[in-house]
Amino acid sequence: MVMTSKFTDAVQCGIVCVVVAAIVNAAPSSKLPSGFIRCSKTDPNLGECLRDGLQKAIPHLAEGIPSLGIVKIDPLRILSLKINQGKGPVNINMSFTNIDIINLKYVQAKKVVYDVKNYHLHFETFVPKSIIMEGDYEINGQVLVLPVVGKGKCKFTLDVSKYSGDVQLKPVVKKGTTYYEIANVKWTFVPTLLHIRMDNLFNGNKELSDNMNLFLNENWRELLQELQPAFEEVLGVAFGEIGKQFLDRVPENEIFLS
Template sequence: MKIVSGLVYAVFAIASAASIKLPKGFIQCKKSDPKFDECIKNALQSSVPQLIKGVPSLGLITSDPYRIASLNIEQGIGPVSVNMNFTDLIVSNMKYTIIDSAHYDPKSYRLNVETHVPNSLLMEGDYEVNGKVLILPIVGKGRCKFIIDVLKFTGNVEMKPVFRKEQMYLEVANLTWTFIPINFHVQLDNLFNGNKALGDHMNVFLNENWREVLSELQPAIEEVFGALFTSIGQQFLNRVPENQIFLD
């Protein structure tokens, strides 16, 4: 599978941006705290509504809804063999994220997080598709809507220290974001050049076989969420020194 995406948010902010203290409302955690991980979990949970809404002092704008300028999925082999292009894709309902657990190792700079979103995640935008799904050909261009219900998200973040003006900051070196789905609903408008009968049949077919369809699309969707959290996280980390986030 080849996935190419263009996101409206830059993943990395300008490295020379002036540092600031942790904004009011964010929780600082002491590395020596025996309940350090619990503090990290609470800190992340309390930061969700602020980061989603946007923090002007950090250069963060609202990220729910989150707009993806373009996303291309090229799946050449397997039961789902398609070329799908999405534009102006809007992702919403991430603001309902609940942090279930968190672990941070200050020595290796690794963060592991498990979350869930009780509300359905929505992805809406424009699409164009050409290829084959299971045994049926598919072609179309128009509006699309995906509704995803997720049991659990798992995020693994590898960071590294960087130094600017004698202060240490953290930089995201690698981030993976995976999820376990429990339901997936697809609506693709204007399939088969507007042939309503064929289009309705294909949408029913896609939803009856959602597990097989999603198994092929999931890496692209996970990349979208990974890019979203990398963007928000790195923008935050670029402006706030490590010693303002974690206390000795």
Template sequence: MACRLPSAAAAVLAAVALLSHLATAAKLPASFKRCKAGDPQLGGCMKEAIKVALGELAKGAPSLGVLPIDPLAISALSIGRGSGPVDVSLDFKDLTIHGLSSAVIETASFDTKTLSLDMQTRFPGPVSLLGQYRIDGKVLVLPITGEGRCNLTFADLTTTAKIRAEKVVKDGQTYGRVLSFGFSLQPQRLHMDFENLFNGDKALGDNMNKFLNENWQEILKELQPAVEEAFGATFKEIVNRIYQRVPYKDLLLE
């Protein structure tokens, strides 16, 4: 199975409902934590700063061009048919992702020369993707079809992010710009509930949902690349919204 998004940029375009007006110069809100570039405990400071930022962004930061991220809105996500054991065409739309504000930053390291940030995050609470779906194909030789509401909930989720950036000069000020936002997720469990499978046949639908949940690891292998790409592209856009508004010297003190 292959992700049908032409690139990560497509996920960003699908997530425009999350973001507000065009970039304008802004100050980092006083509620955000700032770190010093020369701090020997920079990693620890970054952990705390990211924790605070996530809490603030969960509520939204209009001055930075970011609406609330819990729930986080992704308008569309598509997964195309392949030749593996999970051979389905699966389209999501109007997704809302709940639970991101429960994030606990486990590790964070930042390189001030290359502007590289690596971090691991744990979510003690569930992270759920709610929205509309349409599916057609087969799962481990069993046919599947349907469209309606869906709920995909990750339990005991950990994530890894690798962010690479650069400095750019604009109007005499130095700003940051994210070049790439690698993102991976590792849940201990994935629970799925697809309503209205097989045109509303309850018996068939209940049995298929049970089958999907019994084989969640195989399903996740196929869903994971597209979900990770959508998350990474959306988070990249959120961070760039902040970077293009707030001068670098105000984000990381010299």
């Protein structure tokens, strides 16, 4: 069964709206597959254990976990993404369809901190390869005083020195068993380079299209300064949906040792 879902109300009310594709097994297992690390909440080195566990889990998530009803996340398919940026030097309406996010399998876990009492998880990761978003786009608006309009294929290549995530969990009891729900996700990153390619700008005028792509890439810092909150929201929604699929199926007593 193919399911589309909007993960949080926050993404429906302004800058960005995202619809993520997921495939759900009708009767998934609640047991962690072999290879996953389980940690004790009383371990004085809980953060290090969770970091190692996250790193061990990444290849499984990248390739999918059929027993948990989770399909591969590299590439991660975003069915629909809309960005409406109406303030500052970037004033655009931009929509994407069938966007694939590529190279998530190379994520490296660097730091994890878990507040057991308040169910708050903080983690920092690094990706040694570029994160790529490619698919179909449509844009209309103005970027740094220049008009821009077009519809076609696009590819965004993003290099980042650090990704940081904060996840607020909430325990819920289902039929006597405690699970976690994701109450909120915040995702930030420190960019080092953004390369943009949008085909068929200005109704296929190659000269104008090439010049606009050149202009966007020469001014990527200014562009990303305006759009980064939207892209961070995209990543937060995408990773939040992955986490939701996982936590819906695996109870607390399978994640942590007693």
